[in-house]
Amino acid sequence: MPVFLSTRDADFEDQFTALLGAKREDSPDVDHIVAEIIADVRARGDEALLEYTAKFDRMDLSADQLAFSEAEIDALIAQVPAEEREALELAAARIRAYHERQMPEDQRWIDESGAELGWRWTAVSAAGLYVPGGLASYPSSVLMNAIPAKVAGVKRLAITVPTPDGIANPLVLLAARLAGVDEVYRVGGAQAVAALAYGTDTIKPVDKITGPGNAFVAAAKRRVFGKVGIDMIAGPSEILVIADQDNNPDWIALDLLSQAEHDESAQSILITDSEAFARDVCASVEAYLETLERRAIAGASWRDFGAVILVDNLDQAAALSDRIAPEHLELCVADPDALSEKITHAGAIFLGAWTPEAIGDYVGGPNHVLPTARSARFSSGLSVMDFIKRTTLAKMTPAALRAIGPAAEVLAKSESLQSHGLSVTARLKSLND
Ligand SMILES: NC(=O)c1ccc[n+]([C@@H]2O[C@H](COP(=O)([O-])OP(=O)(O)OC[C@H]3O[C@@H](n4cnc5c(N)ncnc54)[C@H](O)[C@@H]3O)[C@@H](O)[C@H]2O)c1
Ligand SMILES: N[C@H](CO)Cc1c[nH]c[nH+]1
Ligand SMILES: [Zn+2]
Known part of the structure; x- marks a missing residue:
């Protein structure tokens, strides 16, 4: 009860x-195990990855079997019944339509001092998408991760998905194909997160890791944050x-x-x-x-x-x-x-x-990768925003520098950062010469 x-x-x-x-999900035991797995994958790369896959997913692989080949993907996709393909296509279309609305616009304007300011959005170059597969299989999570990444413009998309006992769900591969995923690896758990963050001979490192998973996956994402970006804790x-x-x-x-x-x-x-x-x-x-x-x-x-x-x-x-x-x-x-x-x-x-x-x-249509364990107090569900970042832009004219530069000189002095102040002074001086 x-x-x-x-x-x-x-x-x-x-x-x-x-x-x-x-x-x-926040147990110190889990965190301790995960710390060891991450350190081991960092140190031994593919070799550690293969050992953990044998231990937790009961599969003996060689390094060249870690990635699904195109031929394997084709063969698995061919098994998908029409009804499931149609349902997946409907889901993909609805998720894409929802996420396309999230793409923000660049901004650029000239303020009262004559300074031109703004920002622009660019996508992360490579994203690693964790798709859970231990107790259940999640083709829907492939779409929920990969579609916003594609809408954002991410160039390289790599999926890791555990396939316990070597059983792969064909719908996961179809979802990956439909969403334009580039690489799919049959590894899961903390070892997959470590491989995506630090790279191995087979799995090249990514810039951002997203996606849900069990307590081991959630703890691993917490631990690799900083080396790579993560979306949130979706446990x-x-x-x-x-x-x-x-x-x-x-x-x-x-x-x-x-x-x-x-x-x-x-x-x-x-x-x-x-x-x-x-x-x-x-x-x-x-x-x-x-x-x-x-x-x-x-x-x-x-x-x-x-x-x-x-x-x-x-x-x-x-x-x-x-x-x-x-x-x-x-x-x-x-x-x-x-x-x-x-x-x-x-x-x-x-x-x-x-x-x-x-x-x-x-x-x-909305994303199902969502913050758990009370983290909705400070984070949001997965979106296009998780795959883009903002670069700010500033362009001064002589007049703009004359208007706001003196305040920078004063603040640099108050922080005792002489070169900062002089970099402004030198320019202002050239205007008066
Ligand atoms: N919050 C969300 O948005 C969201 C979305 C979908 C699913 N989920 C959650 O994702 C989770 C999926 O969990 P799952 O287990 O089915 O798949 P999973 O892929 O997250 O985890 C399986 C992996 O866990 C690792 N593992 C299992 N036992 C271990 C142990 N004792 N020591 C070290 N590693 C171990 C193994 O490497 C295994 O491959 C569920 O908790 C589900 O509720 C959350
Ligand atoms: N409810 C999960 C998010 O917590 C997502 C999911 C995928 N498939 C079924 N459910
Ligand atoms: Zn669910």
Whole structure:
């Protein structure tokens, strides 16, 4: 059973704080293992990569088998049934259309001093896209990573994806082909992140690593940040559903289970103002757990990290939601738009009972790579912005330098940085000569 809290409980604040602090992905053990793996891949390159792949994914490869060849990709793609290809193409088109709107414009203007100022956007040169593949396979994540990168103009796209026991999902390769990915490597976990960051003989280093993954992948991304850019910490999935009693308990139960089934470390939370509805949803979750193929994973997640919170009103629900800062927030209430106005911290919001979170996972259009573990307080879901960077531009004229240069001279003096000041003085002096 998940924990059941009520804001009326005398110790609610303590219980809620304990829920927020629940250790799901930030464990020192994981970080310790990951640090060793990264150091080993840095030191031994492909050799270490092959050993970890044998250990964790049970595959004995040679270095020249790390990358999927074009012929292997062609053969796998040929196996994809038409229905799956069409669904993937629909998803790709919708994701592309959504992300094309995100591309910002360059700016350039002349201010009152006569200085010309601005900025321009350019893409990172090479991006490494982590596609999870341990407990489930994620063709949709290929699209969610690669399409924004392509829209941004990234020249080289490399995917790493674990293929446990050597089993590759043909749809992952088709998604890579559809999205214009250049290289696909059959490696996963912290070792893949290390290879993308530091490079090996086979995998050339990239400038930015994006994509979701389990606790090992999330910890590895944290550790390589600085050597390369990363998007965010997109770890084990989460859903928070705020629902009133006018909902079908089965629908809400399935929404909670949809994220619980990703990982034993996933987290599903229901906030409602109706105790009877909460009990109905819990009963429905238990009933579905009897039948689901992934009941072991979903059941463990619901038991260990699931929660039901009873509130007096929806304002309370919104305030608690902001403290949780969930990856996914479903608002199944009479006026979801009004409630969403009261929410500040969430990776993605799904408005109304007709918008199951799973639509966002596949075909809605917005990105499904989203911040987890409360990091929606300070980061956003993956977007075109993650693959571009801004370079500022400044162009002075003699008149502009005359107008603003003296202030620079004063500030340089106050910082005791003589050459800074003199570089301005020399130019101003030449104007007066
Ligand atoms: N937040 C998001 O946007 C988002 C999107 C999709 C999926 N996800 C999450 O991604 C995760 C996918 O996890 P997964 O496990 O299916 O695939 P994964 O590819 O992330 O992890 C598999 C790899 O983990 C490594 N690993 C496993 N056990 C290990 C151990 N004991 N020591 C060292 N390394 C180990 C192995 O190298 C293995 O190849 C789930 O948690 C899911 O919820 C999140
Ligand atoms: N819900 C995941 C993000 O947390 C994304 C996903 C991919 N496939 C299914 N779900
Ligand atoms: Zn999902």
